[in-house]
Amino acid sequence: MAPLSPSVLVDSIGEAASIKQNNLVYELQADGADIITLSLGEAFFDVPAPSFEGLTPAAHHYSHTRGVPLLRHKLAKYHESGSGTPVDPDCEIMVTAGSKSALFMTLAAILEPGDEVIIPEPLWVSYPDQVRLCRGIPVSLPWHATVDDIAARVTARTRAIIVNNPHNPTGRRLSDDELRTLHVLAETHGLVLIADEVYSEFVPGGDPFVSASVFDPDKRHTVVCNSMSKNFGISGWRVGYVIAHESLIRQLAKLQQHLVTCAPTILCHYLAENFEQILAHTRPQIQQVVERRNRVAEAFAARGVTSLPGDSTFYLFPSLGSSRLDSTEFADELLRRHRVSTVAGISYGASCDRFVRVSVGAEPEDRLLRGVEAICDLIEATSTAEETA
Incomplete structure (x- = not known):
C-alpha cells in the first residue's frame, strides 16, 4: 500500500526552523554531546514546582x-x-x-x-x-x-x-x-x-x-x-x-x-x-536575563560584531560580517566545529541571510560568552577579508 500523501498545501510548509534546530540539539545531547545551546526560544527560570493540592x-x-x-x-x-x-x-x-x-x-x-x-x-x-x-x-x-x-x-x-x-x-x-x-x-x-x-x-x-x-x-x-x-x-x-x-x-x-x-x-x-x-518570583529573573542579554551584546561589539538594534527580549541578531558563509552554512559549521547551536538568519526572512539568532535564556553566562567567542572566531576564520590578506 502506498504511503498516505499530504495535501499540496501542507506539503509546501517547511518545519519551524528554530524547533527543527533544537530537536537536533536534543538528539545530540541524548548521545552525550555537550552543546552550548543559543538556539532555544525560552528562558530557564527557577520556577517552583507546581502543587495541585487544594485546587477545586x-x-x-x-x-x-x-x-x-x-x-x-x-x-x-x-x-x-x-x-x-x-x-x-x-x-x-x-x-x-x-x-x-x-x-x-x-x-x-x-x-x-x-x-x-x-x-x-x-x-x-x-x-x-x-x-x-x-x-x-x-x-x-x-x-x-x-x-x-x-x-x-x-x-x-x-x-x-x-x-x-x-x-x-x-x-x-x-x-x-x-x-x-x-x-x-x-x-x-x-x-x-x-x-x-x-x-x-x-x-x-x-x-x-x-x-x-x-x-x-x-x-x-x-x-x-x-x-x-x-x-x-x-x-x-x-x-x-x-x-x-x-x-x-x-x-x-x-x-x-x-x-x-x-x-x-x-x-x-x-x-x-x-x-x-x-509573577513576583519571575520578574526579578526576567530582569537578570535582559541585563545578561545586553552584556552579551557588548561582548559581541567588543569583538567587532554588530547586532541589529534592540535592548529587550532574550535574543540578539548578530551580523556575520565578512564571513563567506551564508547563515545556514554558518550555523551548521558552528555546531559541527564548536558545538554551539544558533538559528540561521534566513529562517527570519529572505533579507536576513547575513545574521544568526542568538538566545541567552538557556545557558549560564560563562557558557554564553564561550558561545560568543566561538561565533566571532568562526566569522574571522571564514572572513573573505582574511582570505584576501
Whole structure:
C-alpha cells in the first residue's frame, strides 16, 4: 500500500526552523554531546514546582472555552495595569493553548483565500506559514524597511499587518510614533493589526512597555496575542491568551471549541490561584536575563560584531560580517566545529541571510560568552577579508 500523501498545501510548509534546530540539539545531547545551546526560544527560570493540592475538582475537567473565569479576570487586570487599556474579562479575552494557537486562530478567523498579510522582517518563523495554512499570502518587507514602507505594500488584497513587539530576534521595541503610524494605516485601509506581544515583560527595568492596544482602546482593529508561557518562564505549559473585540472573540471561541476545546484546565486553575506569586518570583529573573542579554551584546561589539538594534527580549541578531558563509552554512559549521547551536538568519526572512539568532535564556553566562567567542572566531576564520590578506 502506498504511503498516505499530504495535501499540496501542507506539503509546501517547511518545519519551524528554530524547533527543527533544537530537536537536533536534543538528539545530540541524548548521545552525550555537550552543546552550548543559543538556539532555544525560552528562558530557564527557577520556577517552583507546581502543587495541585487544594485546587477545586473542576480543575481536572473541561473549562469554559474562553478560559477559567478567574484566570481571565487576572489577565484582564494584568493587561490593564500595564497598558491602561481596559479589557472585559467576560467577552474580550480568551485563554489559549499557547500564543501560537492564538495567532493561528486569529488568522483563520479574518482571512479569505488570497488575502495578503504584511510581515516586516526579521519575522518570527511561523508567521508566513501560518498565513499560508489559512490560505493567505504573506508579504514581507526587508529588515531595513521602516513602518512608513509598509504603506507602499498595502493593496486591495491586504487584510492584516503582523508586528512582534518586543521583537524576536532583534530585541527592538516599536516607538509610540511607529505604533501610531500602524494604527493610522489600519484605520485608513480597514486592516487588522495583529500585535504579538509575548515578550512584553522582557524590557529593561524601569522602562514601560507600550502595548499596541494603547492606541486602540476600543479594539476596533487591534488584536493582541500574549503568553504566560514566555512571561512567566513556563514555556512548556502552553498557556497564552488573545485580547480582541468581543465580536472576534466569539469567532475565535468557535475555532477553539473545534480544535482543543479549551486551554489546559488544571494549569490554568493553578496559574489563576498563584498569579501574583509566580509573577513576583519571575520578574526579578526576567530582569537578570535582559541585563545578561545586553552584556552579551557588548561582548559581541567588543569583538567587532554588530547586532541589529534592540535592548529587550532574550535574543540578539548578530551580523556575520565578512564571513563567506551564508547563515545556514554558518550555523551548521558552528555546531559541527564548536558545538554551539544558533538559528540561521534566513529562517527570519529572505533579507536576513547575513545574521544568526542568538538566545541567552538557556545557558549560564560563562557558557554564553564561550558561545560568543566561538561565533566571532568562526566569522574571522571564514572572513573573505582574511582570505584576501
